[in-house]
Amino acid sequence: MRILIAEDDQVLADGLLRSLRAAGYAVDQVASGSEADAAVASHEFDLLILDLGLPKMHGLEVLRRLRARGSSMPVLILTAADSVEQRVNGLDLGADDYMAKPFSLQELEARVRALTRRGLGTASSVIKHGPLSFDATGRVAYLDDQMVELSARELSLLEVLLQRAGRLVSKDQLVERLCEWGE
Structure with missing residues (x-):
């Protein structure tokens, strides 16, 4: 985000x-x-x-x-x-x-x-796609209800991809969403 x-x-x-x-x-x-x-x-x-x-x-x-x-x-x-x-x-x-x-x-x-x-059009802070879920409030990812250790950048990437599940996400879109100016 x-x-x-x-x-x-x-x-x-x-x-x-x-x-x-x-x-x-x-x-x-x-x-x-x-x-x-x-x-x-x-x-x-x-x-x-x-x-x-x-x-x-x-x-x-x-x-x-x-x-x-x-x-x-x-x-x-x-x-x-x-x-x-x-x-x-x-x-x-x-x-x-x-x-x-x-x-x-x-x-x-x-x-x-x-x-x-x-x-995002949701009241819940949890985004799910199949066995994968991401809790945006706690900044925690789960796979089959098991917590997955990810870095802050990896969590942000996962969040962007889950928000757009089933849609193509270009490199430019990822850079625009995940990187600050000067990165």
């Missing part, structure tokens, strides 16, 4: 990068709204974590443009702007979830898992 973080506070962004990478996600980060808009227009992400107060383009404009392009990518707004009106506006413009700063990393990770499950 590949996530884009659009956050201009580098200390916060670094914490999010560490946390989400430790959870097994491929994560990229941009620091401006214009960079976020360009990134989501040219790369495939499974989730966008979006700050609203970005330089060069407001986060809501990034969201408007994303939805105008017909993208259904899940978007989690993560911002200090926390009035009821701001939350309602963000959700009405197409955000899937909204968290106010400061926040709990544990809660953010749970919301990321929920949004990525929803993006």
